[in-house]
Structures are given as structure tokens and as C-alpha cells.
Amino acid sequence: xxxxxxxxxxxxxxxxxxxxxxxxxxxxxxxxxxxxxxxxxxxxxxxxxxxxxxxxxxxxxxxxxxxxxxxxxxxxxxxxxxxxxxxxxxxxxxxxxxxxxxxxxxxxxxxxxxxxxxxxxxxxxxxxxxxxxxxxxxxxxxxxxxxxxxxx
Numbered sequence: 001x002x003x004x005x006x007x008x009x010x011x012x013x014x015x016x017x018x019x020x021x022x023x024x025x026x027x028x029x030x031x032x033x034x035x036x037x038x039x040x041x042x043x044x045x046x047x048x049x050x051x052x053x054x055x056x057x058x059x060x061x062x063x064x065x066x067x068x069x070x071x072x073x074x075x076x077x078x079x080x081x082x083x084x085x086x087x088x089x090x091x092x093x094x095x096x097x098x099x100x101x102x103x104x105x106x107x108x109x110x111x112x113x114x115x116x117x118x119x120x121x122x123x124x125x126x127x128x129x130x131x132x133x134x135x136x137x138x139x140x141x142x143x144x145x146x147x148x149x150x151x152x
Contacts, residue, residue: 012049012052012053012056013052013056014045014048014049014052016052017048017051017052018048021044021048024044025044028040028041028044029041059146062146063142063143063146066142066143067088067092070088070125071085071088073123073125074088074119074120074123074125077119077123081119083108083112083113083115083116084116084119084120086106086108086116087102087106087108087113087116087117087120087126088120088125090102090105090106091120091125091126091138091140091143092140092143095139095140095143095144095147096129096137096138096139096140096144097137097138098135098136098137098138099113099114099117099136099138102117102138117138120138121138125140126138126139126140126141127139127141
């Protein structure tokens with residue numbers, strides 16, 4: 001996330017690449033330690049940046065397409081769609097939301113948020129994940145799955 005000129009969240013998650021290529025990572029670090037030759041390790045690291053950036057770009061493209069498709073489904077939903085569009089926007093920013101938090105962030109009443117989330121749930125954009133009647137949590141399921149895809 002950008003705030004002014006500072007990045008507050010990582011844009012590339014190299015740790016998964018390094019974990020998946022752990023043997024090469026340690027072998028190349030040991031080579032640097034014993035010979036002082038950084039070239040192979042830097043090449044390895046830059047390949048990790050390239051792969052990670054390509055994966056991030058692909059994920060961002062998929063997510064953007066989901067957001068657009070879901071927004072079109074909301075507009076087709078009719079009368080309740082303005083509140084649902086607002087909740088959809090919140091889910092893009094906060095892929096896990098409780099109804100009270102959604103009401104607080106959106107400025108809408110609890111009943112309006114509840115109705116909007118019910119619509120989002122009914123058309124398959126959001127999913128209630130607790131199974132409870134109170135203190136429910138809604139997830140933008142495809143988004144959450146995409147974010148967790150690389151965490152093995």
C-alpha cells in the first residue's frame with residue numbers, strides 16, 4: 001500500500017521462492033562465503049525477483065478481472081446494489097469483514113450493511129465463514145484464496 005511516498009506492505013514475497021529453492025539458496029550463500037564470488041547468488045536472487053514479480057502480476061490481473069465481473073453482477077442485482085457496491089469496495093480493501101466493522105467503515109447502518117452482505121453472499125461474491133447467527137465474518141473468498149495461494 002502506498003501512503004505518500006512510503007511503501008507500508010511488501011509488494012513481492014520472495015520468501016516463498018527462497019523456501020522453495022532452499023538448497024540452491026544455501027549452496028550459493030556457502031559459495032559466496034567460501035569464494036567471495038557473488039555473481040551466481042545475485043543471478044539466483046534476481047531470478048527469484050523475476051518469478052515472484054511475474055506471479056504477482058498474474059495474481060493482480062486475475063483479481064482485477066474478478067473485481068470487474070463481481071461489480072457487473074452487483075449492478076445487475078437491482079435496487080439494493082448501491083449499498084452492496086459500497087460493501088464490495090470494502091471487501092476489496094478488507095477481504096475479511098464483520099458486519100459491525102463494515103458498518104463502521106462504510107458509514108451505512110447495520111441493517112443496510114446486513115442486507116448488502118446478504119446480497120453479496122447470495123450472488124456468490126462474499127461468503128459467510130463462521131456459520132453463526134451473531135458475530136459473523138464475511139470473506140471475499142476468491143480474493144482470500146488468491147492471497148493465500150503462495151503460503152505453503
